[in-house]
Amino acid sequence: MMFAAASLGILVTMALALARAFxxxxxxxxxxxxxxxxxxxxxxxxxxxxxxxxxxxxxxxLLYALIxxxxxIAVLKFFEYRDLGHPGQEPGES
Amino acid sequence: MSAxxxxxxxxxxxxxxxxxxxxxxxxIGLLRLPDLFTRMHGAGLIDTLGAGLILIGLMLQGGASLVxxxxxxxxxxIFFTSPTATHALAKAxxxxxxxxxxxxxxxxxxxS
Numbered sequence: 426m427m428f429a430a431a432s433l434g435i436l437v438t439m440a441l442a443l444a445r446a447f448x449x450x451x452x453x454x455x456x457x458x459x460x461x462x463x464x465x466x467x468x469x470x471x472x473x474x475x476x477x478x479x480x481x482x483x484x485x486x487l488l489y490a491l492i493x494x495x496x497x498i499a500v501l502k503f504f505e506y507r508d509l510g511h512p513g514q515e516p517g518e519s
Numbered sequence: 520m521s522a523x524x525x526x527x528x529x530x531x532x533x534x535x536x537x538x539x540x541x542x543x544x545x546x547i548g549l550l551r552l553p554d555l556f557t558r559m560h561g562a563g564l565i566d567t568l569g570a571g572l573i574l575i576g577l578m579l580q581g582g583a584s585l586v587x588x589x590x591x592x593x594x595x596x597i598f599f600t601s602p603t604a605t606h607a608l609a610k611a612x613x614x615x616x617x618x619x620x621x622x623x624x625x626x627x628x629x630x631s
């Protein structure tokens with residue numbers, strides 16, 4: 426019962442984050458919302474594993490947290506430099 | 520059901536509900552705050568207290584087992600990556616020309 430209530434709260438939060446991802450207005454708002462959505466997905470997978478009494482789902486949650494972080498950084502780098510192979514900030518550039 | 524199990528259940532309820540409440544507040548902030556840099560504050564609430572309280576509540580249900588170890592790993596991972604991602608986001612937004620929304624100071628000389 427407590428897991429159902431917690432997953433309901435998480436689902437509502439996911440809907441709010443998704444609304445922000447659709448509304449924008451800048452690309453950074455969307456990235457922020459998708460990152461928050463990913464964090465909530467990790468929590469939802471963990472809580473859902475307890476809800477169905479199969480906590481093996483936690484491996485998936487751990488992996489999802491990893492992929493969420495890497496994809497956020499990759500998307501941010503792409504939108505900052507328009508190139509994933511960009512070496513980053515040159516010395517002397519402010 | 521022993522008294523300790525009941526106590527753990529009640530504590531777990533409280534932590535899970537508090538985590539869900541913090542998540543909801545963070546989600547509302549994500550939707551309603553005025554610009555990106557304030558919205559990051561709402562997302563930070565989801566990543567720290569929302570995730571932390573829910574995962575600690577699940578740890579109490581998991582007991583001393585591999586499940587708890589995995590939950591601690593998830594918690595540690597979120598605690599390390601979420602500030603990193605937020606920092607990278609703020610840097611990219613500033614680099615992309617987005618300025619924080621600042622209120623005009625009232626102590627400027629007026630045009631009268």
